[in-house]
Amino acid sequence: MLNALTRSHKIEHMAKTEYDLLIIGGGITGAGIALDASMRGLNVALVEMQDFSEGTSSRSTKLIHGGLRYLKQLQVGVVKETGRERAIVYENGPHVTTPEWMLLPFHKGGTFGEFTTSLGLKVYDSLAVVDKNERRHMLSKKEVLNKVPHIKKTGLKGGGYYVEYKTDDSRLTIEVMKKAATYGADLVNYLKADGFIYQDGQVCGVTATDTLSKENYTIHAKTVVNAAGPWVDDIRNINGESTQDKKHLIHTKGVHIVFKQEDFPLTQAVYFDTENDGRMIFAIPRQGKTYVGTTDTFYTEDKVTPIANKEDKDYLVNAINYMFPSLQISSDMIESSWAGIRPLIQAAKSKNASAISRKDEIWHSDSGLITIAGGKLTGYRHMAEEIIDVVSDVLKRKYKMTIKKVSTKDETISGGDVGGSVGYTNYAEQVSRKAPSYGLTIEEGHMLALKYGSNAEDVYQYAGISNDNHKKYDLPKSLYAEVIYSVLHEMVVKPTDFLVRRSGKLYFAIEEVEKYRRGIERLLADTLTWTDEEYTQYIEEVDQAIKDTQK
Structure with missing residues (x-):
């Protein structure tokens, strides 16, 4: 259990234990590795030096991609792997992954034509072994306009219709973390690895600083994996590795902007090309909003808090107005935004953009540190399997350990025990009928069941035992229960942990943040016994987070 109330005790336990494996990095890659191991x-x-998933893993396009765009680059193997991994992610966590029919319009002179779209989607269906109920359809011009009335009519010839998978990237990460914890993994946020310890020249652990208490610790491990995402090279440098003469990371920034549905009335997800550079952009309806992304620009600034600047927003607004000219979207209509950093791999000394890879790779240092870099959200499970195969070989060779060979392919993540993708809807309907016995409405219960899956009844319980305590904080009972659950099961220690990552409200329900943030802050302060200094700091962090999404 990821209990924030016992977090300090967990760290003290970690400092007294020698682990078989220590993972640096609490994004989706690190979470997957922890579960597999x-x-x-x-x-x-x-x-994790920040909150779980605070880096790239909460700042993606929030799609489990099937790899369709790689067909254009003739990367057949990538399409095959990502398509199949996508189905596994969905089946093991249907409460955080949802099929989303995507419309790919084609216009005269555009990136895709009718023949290439039809053929590409058909090949994709075959390679990715797409379920027959989700195989592509071809739409006429009239059918496209029926689905997306505001789309550019000039030159419109039709469209392809296929399935992608929408996800909550940050909740996917925390659910994988929670599942790893049930198998005994010790996982802690806000604990920064800032140095290595060595025995006979080999890495045997790290020195770490609790960024909340400022206490220093030493954690020992037989093997250490660097899965720090954009900070991978920083960790390698701490280990004394020169990244100049080797493959190293290069960062690009991806920006997304969010609109109210009344400003951008979209009920159908669209994948469309831009006017000048031929890039493809997503526009996706979500929770009563429409979000659009993404950009892809080289980035060398602050990795902790990247933000969407005016140039980023203007690029996306121009793309929207090219494909949806009648809407006359302006930057003033943007309600919120987020920016994420992609850690891509570049060959040593190469300045050629074609040498930048989006695939994952595993690197070994002379000191024994194992690094995994690159990759995509969709492939997290397979990446974890690959690196734990490597770790297992090391442990077998050096320590004569016997390692079980198991697979996460059929392992549901936390909250995923809902009868698979087929049973998920029925599960949510059935469990929500119990909500009134906990003081919740059926509608509130249904919302919680859809979000938390088979953990929903745990959330209900915190509503049930609250009595009228939620009124003290001016919070709905369901929201009160979510906050308490997030502290006791998801290691929320700051209000931004909940508002940004566990709930996603900062991006998709900013009005709720403004309405309920003070109550949430007071509830967390009382539950976690913040000091006055902490209270001031954490409130300022919420203020800054709101400003960053609205700059």
Whole structure:
């Protein structure tokens, strides 16, 4: 259990334990590695210098991509792998992954034509072994306009209709973390690995600082994996590795902007090309909003808090107005935004953009540090399997350990025990009928069941035992229960942890943030016994987070 109330005790326990594996990085890659390793019987620890998923893993396009665009680059193997991994992610966590029919319009002179769209989608269906109910359809011009009335009519010839998978990237990450914890993994946020310890020249652990208490710790491990995302090279440099003469990371920034539905009335997700550079952009309806992204520009600034600047927003607004000219979208209509950093791999000393890879790679240092870099959200499970195979070989060779060979392919993540993708809807309907016995409405219960899956009844319980305590904080009972659950099961220690990552409200329900943030802040302060200094700091962090989404 990821309990914030016992977080400091967990760290003290970690400092007294020698682990088989220590993971640096609490994004989706680190979470996947922790789950795979703990399922194989390894004693696992994970440290994250920020909150879980605070980096790239909460700032994506929030899609489990099937790899369609790689067909254009003739990367058949990538399409095959990502398409199949996409189905596994969905089946193991249907409460955080949802099929989303995507419209790919084609216009005269555009990136895609009718023949290439039809052929490409057909090949994709075959390679990705797409379920027959989700295989592509071709739409006429009239059918496209029926689905998206505001789309550019000039030159419109028709469209392809296929399925992508929408996800909550940050909740996917935390659910994988929680599942790893059930197998015994020790996972802690706000614990920064800032140095290595060595024995006979080999890495045997890290020094770490609790960024909340400022206490220093040493954590020992037989093997250490660097899965720090955009900070991978920083960790390699701490280990004394020169990244100048080797493959290294290069960062690009992806920006997304969010609109109210009344400003951008979209009920059908669209994947469309831009006017000048031929890039493809997503416009996706979500929770009563429409969000659009993404950009892809080289980035060398602050990795902790990237923001969408005016140039980023103007690029996306221009793309929208090119494809949806009648809407006359302006930057003033943007309600919120987020920016994420892609850690891509560049060959040593190469300045050629074609040498930048989006695939994952595993690197070994002379000191024994194992690094995994690159990759996509969709492939997190397969990436984890690959690197734990490597870790297992090291443990077998150096320590004569016997490692179980198991697979996460059929392992549901936390909250995923809902009868698979087929049973998920029925599960949500059935469990929501219990909500009134906990003081919740059926509608509130249904919302919580859809979000938390098979963990919903745990959330209900915190509503049930609240009595009228939620009124003290001017919070709806359901929201009160979510906050308490997030503290006791998802290691929320700051209001931004909940408002940005566990709930996503900062991006898709900014009005709720403004309405309820003070109550949430007071509830967390009382539950976690913040000091006055912490209270001031954490409130300022919420203020800054709101400003960053609205700059």
